[in-house]
Amino acid sequence: MAKRQSEKAKQRFPCEKCPLRPLPIFRELRAEELAFVSRFKRGELAVEKGATVLLEGSHSAHLYTVLSGWAFRYKLMTDGRRQILNYLVPGDLVGLQGSLMGEMQHSVEALSPMLLCVFERGQLEELYRRHPGLGYDITWIASREEQMLDENLLSIGRRTALERAAYLLAFVASRGQAVGLLSSDVREIPITQQHVADTLGLSLVHTNKTIRKLAQRKLVEWRDGCRILDLEGLMELAGWEGLPTTPRPLL
Amino acid sequence: MAKRQSEKAKQRFPCEKCPLRPLPIFRELRAEELAFVSRFKRGELAVEKGATVLLEGSHSAHLYTVLSGWAFRYKLMTDGRRQILNYLVPGDLVGLQGSLMGEMQHSVEALSPMLLCVFERGQLEELYRRHPGLGYDITWIASREEQMLDENLLSIGRRTALERAAYLLAFVASRGQAVGLLSSDVREIPITQQHVADTLGLSLVHTNKTIRKLAQRKLVEWRDGCRILDLEGLMELAGWEGLPTTPRPLL
DNA sequence: CGGATCATTGACCCAGGTCAAAGCGGGTGG
DNA sequence: CCACCCGCTTTGACCTGGGTCAATGATCCG
Structure with missing residues (x-):
């Protein structure tokens, strides 16, 4: 059709x-x-x-x-x-x-x-x-971005390296999942460890060691980008409640 | 009237x-x-x-x-x-x-x-x-908050303790100044070092030592809250350009 | 005077940074 | 098919910025 x-x-x-x-x-x-x-x-x-x-x-x-x-x-x-x-x-x-x-x-x-x-x-x-109504929607979207930034700020400012990494991966995966970017077919988040480091405010070396710990705990797997194995586990480790599920406006 | x-x-x-x-x-x-x-x-x-x-x-x-x-x-x-x-x-x-x-x-x-x-x-x-038009203004305000958060994120993630402290104090002082909260009469920002610590993601003790360094450089003075002595100096130390001067909407 | 709240300092420790050197595919030119 | 390079990951050795603990001041207030 x-x-x-x-x-x-x-x-x-x-x-x-x-x-x-x-x-x-x-x-x-x-x-x-x-x-x-x-x-x-x-x-x-x-x-x-x-x-x-x-x-x-x-x-x-x-x-x-x-x-x-x-x-x-x-x-x-x-x-x-x-x-x-x-x-x-x-x-x-x-x-x-x-x-x-x-x-x-x-x-x-x-x-x-x-x-x-x-x-x-x-x-x-x-x-x-x-x-x-569309103007209102745009404000809504801006406000939601603000919320995400608040949480990121909390993360960088107050969480330990391990918690931060867990939070970030859970966060990005949740967002991807919500819009169908992650499915049974595609399971990888297309980021490098350098991206993770530059998001968390950590060095590349320490980021690698931290991700390794997450991998040991079977929370994630890192081959060709990041694959989440246990989203709940990551959220619990980070002490993060997850994204709001309220329907959001588009465009 | x-x-x-x-x-x-x-x-x-x-x-x-x-x-x-x-x-x-x-x-x-x-x-x-x-x-x-x-x-x-x-x-x-x-x-x-x-x-x-x-x-x-x-x-x-x-x-x-x-x-x-x-x-x-x-x-x-x-x-x-x-x-x-x-x-x-x-x-x-x-x-x-x-x-x-x-x-x-x-x-x-x-x-x-x-x-x-x-x-x-x-x-x-x-x-x-x-x-x-007012709706547009509100979006504008939300967007500006987003910008400030972006800069704060950069600060916590990538600046050293000294740079962070300099940035924060310059930032808060600039904002206060712009709306008349700081003048020749009132020169203090009413915050404690605990607030600074919780903003910068540092411990209270280290924050104190960091502020002390700023004081030694004659950039600030700390008696009963923070008094800025050299705003330009703080901005330069932080590598920060300052707030945009575009007129902003109110209400 | 006793209690709060903040600021300050010293001693010691550790999370995370820096430096350096390998691995590990994948692509590409010969 | 091989040699080489490139982007990315991994690891080890060592160092330091900033954390923790603990104590002391300095005001202010009731």
Whole structure:
């Protein structure tokens, strides 16, 4: 029943048949809102693994939603120290800060091949004007990001290395799972130990030794990225309750 | 032309004569928006130093704006470890997360006597519907909080103890200064070294030794709270550019 | 005067950092 | 098919930034 793509095929996934929307975690949009989002969408952008989606200091004219794949947000210090701030999975907004405040204060890099829905920054105000409900949704999404950052801050500030690592892997796996990035087919989170180190504020060497301990406890397995063996075990070790299950807005 | 206060005098600062609004950092509201905010406001709440304004896990029916005073947001782990997430100064929104997602995921405590403007959570949707511009402003504020958290995360994750302390004090001082909490009269930030420790993810003892080093360098002075002697020096030590100076929305 | 709350200091210890050197595929050019 | 390189992981040896414990001051307040 797949509709034949136009020659240009800019949009392989029109919003009306968005593969994400049917997922149970996403709140349904009203018909007119969906129609608006659909017009709001400028096209799709495919990026390769390792590509920089947005660069700190830039003034991108665009705003994105992740359609598929993994990415992460990070900041660099002038001497090269890197801090990963959060991970991005399908349904997440990319570049909202830049859209609201002008300049990006962090960079975004793809962890895997990705597909992004492209929106125009300038039309955000119209979105708020025409569909306040969508504006509310965007605030909701920003607020949820804030919550995740709070928890990450708690983690880096107050958890031990082992707890931190357990928390991070449980967190990323939960988020991936919620949007279907992890399944019985695909079980790996596409990150390296360097990513983990730069997220947890640890050195690469110590991160390796810490992950090794998690592996000894049969909580994870590390071959070609990270595979979670025992999500509950990780959560318990970290003292983490898990993600809220409330349905969330999309786009 | 001042209107006589009613006997109850719930509102000593009606929005029209808000002492904050005239400050140069705040964007001006249009007349009808101001009128709406004014009706949106339920009253004022005075809390004492040390009081808990909002508690993690609660479902407050209210949303606040800080009118005067200092506060901080924090999370606790079950075993008592505390992580301070951010500080609040006049103009900041308190409890937005709770309003959007239901349950508060962090607590808020007053660092000094405070005055808060009280709004009703349930009316948020109406605000978005009737005044999309205000909705946009709220998203802007949430996004700015996100930026601050990003920077704090970088700090805890990648800066040394000395850099972290310098960053924190410069950061809090800058924010206080921007809204007139610090002046030639009042020069102290009302925090204890325990607060600093719980913000930076350090022990109290080490925090003390670190602050001592900053004092030796004549960057700060610690008598009865923290007094900043050399803001530029702190910023340089931390490798921090300072707060954006763009005008921000209020309420 | 007795108790609180904070700040300060010294002695000692350990989690995590740094340095250095291997492993271990996978890709690629010869 | 082999040699070599590259990106990533793993391990060991050693060191240090920051933690823990314990005690002492300094104010303030009732």
